[in-house]
Amino acid sequence: MSQDIVQDSLEAPLGSTAERQAVVGAAGATPGQDWVIVTRGIKREYDMGGEVVRALRGVDVAIRRNEYVAIMGPSGSGKSTLMNVIGCLDTPNAGEYWLNGTQVSKMSDDALARVRNKEIGFVFQTFNLLPRASALHNVELPLVYAGVPGDERRRRAKEALERVQLGGRIDHRPNELSGGQRQRVAIARALVNNPSILLADEPTGNLDSATSEEIMKVFESLADQGQTVIMVTHEPDIASHARRIIVLRDGMVHSDERRSAFVEKLGLPA
Amino acid sequence: MPFVEAIRLALKQIWVQKLKSFFTLLGVMIGVTFLIAVVSIVGGMSRYMTDQVVGKIMAVNSFELRHRPNINLGEMTEERWRELRRRPRIKESDIQPVADALPPDVKWAAVGNDNLSAQSKYVAKPRQVLAFTVTDDYFDVKKMEPVSGRLFSPQEFERGMPVIVIGQDVANYFFPALDPVGRELVVRGIPYTVVGVMEKQGSAFGISFDKFIVAPHKSALNRYVNAHNVIDAIMIQTPSREGMLSTMETVRQVMRARHHLRPSQKDDFELETSDSALEFWNKIKSYLVFAGVALPAIGLVVGAIVIMNIMLVAVAERTREIGIRKSLGARRRDIMSQFLVESATLSTVGAAFGVATGFAFAKLIAAVTPLPAAVELWSVLVGIGIGAGVGIVAGVYPASRASRLDPITALRAE
Numbered sequence: 001m002s003q004d005i006v007q008d009s010l011e012a013p014l015g016s017t018a019e020r021q022a023v024v025g026a027a028g029a030t031p032g033q034d035w036v037i038v039t040r041g042i043k044r045e046y047d048m049g050g051e052v053v054r055a056l057r058g059v060d061v062a063i064r065r066n067e068y069v070a071i072m073g074p075s076g077s078g079k080s081t082l083m084n085v086i087g088c089l090d091t092p093n094a095g096e097y098w099l100n101g102t103q104v105s106k107m108s109d110d111a112l113a114r115v116r117n118k119e120i121g122f123v124f125q126t127f128n129l130l131p132r133a134s135a136l137h138n139v140e141l142p143l144v145y146a147g148v149p150g151d152e153r154r155r156r157a158k159e160a161l162e163r164v165q166l167g168g169r170i171d172h173r174p175n176e177l178s179g180g181q182r183q184r185v186a187i188a189r190a191l192v193n194n195p196s197i198l199l200a201d202e203p204t205g206n207l208d209s210a211t212s213e214e215i216m217k218v219f220e221s222l223a224d225q226g227q228t229v230i231m232v233t234h235e236p237d238i239a240s241h242a243r244r245i246i247v248l249r250d251g252m253v254h255s256d257e258r259r260s261a262f263v264e265k266l267g268l269p270a
Numbered sequence: 271m272p273f274v275e276a277i278r279l280a281l282k283q284i285w286v287q288k289l290k291s292f293f294t295l296l297g298v299m300i301g302v303t304f305l306i307a308v309v310s311i312v313g314g315m316s317r318y319m320t321d322q323v324v325g326k327i328m329a330v331n332s333f334e335l336r337h338r339p340n341i342n343l344g345e346m347t348e349e350r351w352r353e354l355r356r357r358p359r360i361k362e363s364d365i366q367p368v369a370d371a372l373p374p375d376v377k378w379a380a381v382g383n384d385n386l387s388a389q390s391k392y393v394a395k396p397r398q399v400l401a402f403t404v405t406d407d408y409f410d411v412k413k414m415e416p417v418s419g420r421l422f423s424p425q426e427f428e429r430g431m432p433v434i435v436i437g438q439d440v441a442n443y444f445f446p447a448l449d450p451v452g453r454e455l456v457v458r459g460i461p462y463t464v465v466g467v468m469e470k471q472g473s474a475f476g477i478s479f480d481k482f483i484v485a486p487h488k489s490a491l492n493r494y495v496n497a498h499n500v501i502d503a504i505m506i507q508t509p510s511r512e513g514m515l516s517t518m519e520t521v522r523q524v525m526r527a528r529h530h531l532r533p534s535q536k537d538d539f540e541l542e543t544s545d546s547a548l549e550f551w552n553k554i555k556s557y558l559v560f561a562g563v564a565l566p567a568i569g570l571v572v573g574a575i576v577i578m579n580i581m582l583v584a585v586a587e588r589t590r591e592i593g594i595r596k597s598l599g600a601r602r603r604d605i606m607s608q609f610l611v612e613s614a615t616l617s618t619v620g621a622a623f624g625v626a627t628g629f630a631f632a633k634l635i636a637a638v639t640p641l642p643a644a645v646e647l648w649s650v651l652v653g654i655g656i657g658a659g660v661g662i663v664a665g666v667y668p669a670s671r672a673s674r675l676d677p678i679t680a681l682r683a684e
Contacts, residue, residue, distance in 0.1 A: 088679045089597060098329070110601045117599020128594045128681065132286065144275060145599040 035098070036196050037086060038228050040104075043080050044097035056083040057251035058095065063230065065196075070242035071232045078251040080201070083232045087120050087199045088112045100196055104129040112192035117145050122188025125202035127182045129174040135161060135185045136170040142193045160188040164218060180211035187218060191227070198222065200231040204238055216241045236266050278606055279319065280615035294580045295620030297573025298660055301566040301623045302653040306628025308562030309649040311635060312555060314642035316510075319551045331413060331514050332507035334381075335360060335368065340503070357538045359500040363527060364547055368504055371524045376517055377504045379408035380487055382496035388457045388483065390444035399440055402484045403492040409484075411507040419451035419466030422486055426465075435466040437480035447471025455483065458494050474612035484626045514543070573620070574664040575645075581613045585623060585675075592672050593680025608675040613665030614658050621657020625650050 044056040055078045063069055073079040084090035085097060088104055091112070097105040100267050104115055121142075122128075131140045139157040148156070161170050164184040173184050183203060190198055200219070204212035220241060233239050245262040247254045257265075284291040313620035334340065337357045365380050372378060382403045389396040402408075406427050409415075415433060426433050434455060441450045441676040445464075462485060485491040496502065506521065508514040523541050585592070592605055600608075601667050627647050636643035 073359070084678050087597070089681075110603075113596065113599050113601040113604075116597060122597050124681070128590070130591060130594060141595065142598045145595075145601070145604060193599075 008058050012073075023150070030255060033073060034064050035062055035102055035156055036065045036099040037061065037230075038096075039085075040096045042082070042085060042092045042097060044078075044090065052080075056085070056092065056186060059248070059253055061253065061256075063197075065228055067224075068219070068229045068241075068243045069231070070239035070245045071230065071248060072234060072236070072239045073247055073254070074234065075249035077248040078081070079232050079234075079248050081251075082248065083199060083201055083230075086197075086230065087122060088115045105267075117142055118193060119196040119200045121187075121193065121195040123183065123186050123190050123200040123203045125197065125205035127174065127179075127186045127206070129185060130184060131174055134171050134173055135177065135188075138174070138185055139189045139192050142189060146193055157178070157188075157194055158255050160192040161185070163191065164188045178211075178226075179207050180214050183207065183211075183215050184218065187215075187222075191222070196226045197230055200229065201232055203231060204235070212238065240266070273607075273611070276611035277615055279608065280612040281619075283612060284616055284619060290580070291616060291619075294576055294616060295573075295623065297576045298617050298620035298657055299624040299627065299659075301573050302568030302624025302657055303566075303628040304569060305563065305566040305656070306625055306645065306649055306653050307635070308566070309363075309559070310628070310632035310643045310645045311641055312562055313646045313649070314632075314636065314644040314656045315558075316551070316555055317644055318642045320548065327564075330413075330507070330544075331509070332505060333514060333518055333521075333541050333543045335364075335506065335525065336502065336542055337538075339398055339540045339542055343524040355412060358529065359497070359506065360539065360610060362499045362501060364525070365501065365504060367511075367528060368506075368521055368524050371520050372506065372517060372633045373508075373513070373549055374478075376506060376508050376513070377407040377411050378405075378504055379411055380405045380501050380504050381408065382487070382492060382500075382502045384495045386457050386491075387492055388440070388444065388455050390453070390455050392446060392448060393444055398442055398481075399457075400437075400482045401491060401495050403487045403489060404484055407488045407507075409480060410506055410507070414468050414471075416466035417469045419464065421466055426541045427486045427580040430486050430490070430492075432462045432491075433465045433470055434462040434483045434485045434491075436464055437468055438470045438482075439478050439480040439481040440483055441467045450624065452680070457483070457491060458492050462489075463474060467641060469605065471581075496593065504519070514675075518600075557663055570660050573617070574660045577613055577661060577664040580616075581665055582641055582671070584612070585609065585668050585672040589675060589680045589683035592675050593677050596677035597677070597681060601674040604668045605675075608650070608674050609669035611663060613668070614661035617661025617664065618654060618657045621654045624657070625653045628653070 017078070036246070039059055039061045042056050042059040043054070046053045046055060053254050057078075059078070059082060061082075071079050072083060078216075081090065085092055086099075088107075089112075091107070091269075092105055092139060095105065096103055099115065099119060104112065107115065116122075129202050130141070133141075136154065136157050139160050143153040143156060158167065158170060163165055166181060166184055166188065169181065171175060172181075174185070177185065187198075190200075198219075203219070204215055207215060217240065219229055219231065223243070231239070231242060238264050239245050243259050244257070245259065246256045318537060337359050338354050346493050383396050384401055386401040387396045388399045388401075406424070419435070421435060422431075422433060425431070436444075436455065440455075441464075444450070444455055445453060450464045450467055453464055455464060456462075459562055462483070468480075468482075468484075473479055498553075504521075508517050522541060524535065526537065529538055531538065535634060595605060595608075629650075632643035632645055635641055
């Protein structure tokens with residue numbers, strides 16, 4: 001069922017950038033139930049000591065519920081900035097961003113904090129776990145800020161850790177866990193508040209290839225269960241795990257393809 | 271974030287960095303230590319003054335009619351001195367009119383006293399004693415009881431018999447290892463028979479209240495204690511405090527009439543209460559309390575600055591943590607309250623240690639010096655309250671800095 005929707009949205013021939021945007025981008029998508037993310041003409045500029053860096057120059061992206069999307073691009077392409085905007089850690093200078101039908105591009109700091117808490121689960125390259133806190137406490141954190149009472153918090157955090165096969169390690173601190181285990185704690189933390197999107201920034205960047213595969217399997221199974229996953233990476237073989245690959249270049253969308261097309265182009269094993 | 275959660279987090283943080291926390295807390299701890307110690311000692315002295323010193327000199331709900339204040343602790347100006355010197359003495363002839371004006375349930379006693387040399391045949395050297403001559407109700411007003419022997423009989427008062435009751439020090443000095451009752455003490459060549467030894471009155475600031483002898487007003491001793499026709503004071507005790515004020519007014523009017531004072535003229539006599547005796551002490555006390563609060567305040571300011579610095583360091587060290595928390599949905603006020611609670615907890619823990627050491631310090635001073643100490647509950651509460659307040663004030667700036675960190679920058683911090 002989820003597969004159908006994805007297929008449906010990508011059924012149109014994805015040729016030139018202009019054609020693709022006409023189908024998937026601003027013109028095709030209206031912010032609403034199906035579309036978890038819709039951006040229109042997102043621009044983000046930084047003032048770096050008098051020099052203006054234009055990180056995003058008008059990005060139109062629309063992502064449906066239950067999609068598994070990779071955002072790729074070389075360094076400086078603006079993929080991190082786009083991730084920050086999508087993750088509500090940053091606000092665009094211009095353009096609109098709807099998350100679940102709500103425009104978040106002009107929200108206050110506190111409102112954005114609320115959105116991050118409820119709608120977004122982050123997985124970072126460097127795991128970003130609190131070093132002195134146990135795995136359980138790390139996973140509990142989003143629920144603390146959601147105001148969930150202690151007992152329920154612990155119960156839900158335990159469940160989330162069990163989902164990533166770490167039920168037996170809840171009292172371990174990050175430094176007592178392997179890299180793969182740490183990333184799985186981070187995934188449990190990202191999922192514990194049932195967010196609309198799981199947003200992963202180079203999730204395998206600090207892991208060896210075997211462990212990377214293991215983490216990608218976790219994402220795969222989450223996507224199969226209907227979780228919307230957005231992953232930022234610069235590694236094509238990691239990106240090829242996603243079902244749709246958006247490539248950014250110079251702050252704009254360069255290509256937006258289904259996995260099959262992407263894999264074919266790169267000559268990777270399907 | 272729930273408050274309890276924040277405190278638990280803060281305590282954990284303190285525990286993790288025990289040594290650093292200790293040094294951070296030192297300023298607040300020392301400040302509160304001195305606050306508690308000074309307040310305790312001043313409080314102890316105050317209680318001592320009230321109970322031991324003034325309470326011994328002045329009876330409850332009583333006042334004394336005197337020509338000059340007995341307890342001269344106030345600032346003495348040239349002018350006041352001259353005015354006091356011009357005052358007429360209280361006379362024998364004043365006793366009856368004053369006594370007649372008093373309500374029936376009021377007790378009174380005429381009192382004279384002076385230092386006189388006394389001698390007994392059991393000890394070679396004579397010694398100074400504080401000699402009193404008093405009328406009937408004196409012991410009743412002063413609530414003094416004999417430990418051996420008896421008080422004077424109405425006949426002894428009436429006839430001015432040569433009998434005395436003596437204080438413990440007098441008994442011990444003049445009658446070593448003897449029962450003084452029935453024996454004689456000679457003052458100015460006249461022998462007086464001891465009929466009673468009074469219970470111990472204690473001492474204040476090393477001055478004993480037990481070096482006294484008391485004889486009936488009409489006895490021969492009165493001649494040496496008071497000048498002719500003059501007495502030192504009339505001691506008046508009312509059953510209640512309210513009665514005391516109206517009785518004071520009655521006595522004032524009688525004396526003003528007797529001294530022929532016009533309404534524009536001030537009283538040329540003194541109506542002295544235990545309050546007026548305490549007035550000067552209260553003034554000293556207010557200076558002491560001020561010093562006791564001002565000096566620790568310096569410690570607290572230093573403590574606050576140290577805490578602020580440490581919190582700024584903590585914010586810098588934990589920038590990444592702040593970024594993580596923000597990315598997980600912490601609002602500005604969550605971060606703000608986390609650091610505020612942390613610095614308040616830190617400082618309150620310091621204050622609690624300060625209360626404990628201040629308590630110990632006060633006890634130590636009480637043990638090794640004659641200064642008494644009484645730790646008062648309010649000073650403990652104020653100490654801890656100040657601790658929390660210092661922490662909050664010191665924490666505001668670091669906490670608000672933490673709360674305003676940009677999550678992206680914070681997440682990138684090393």
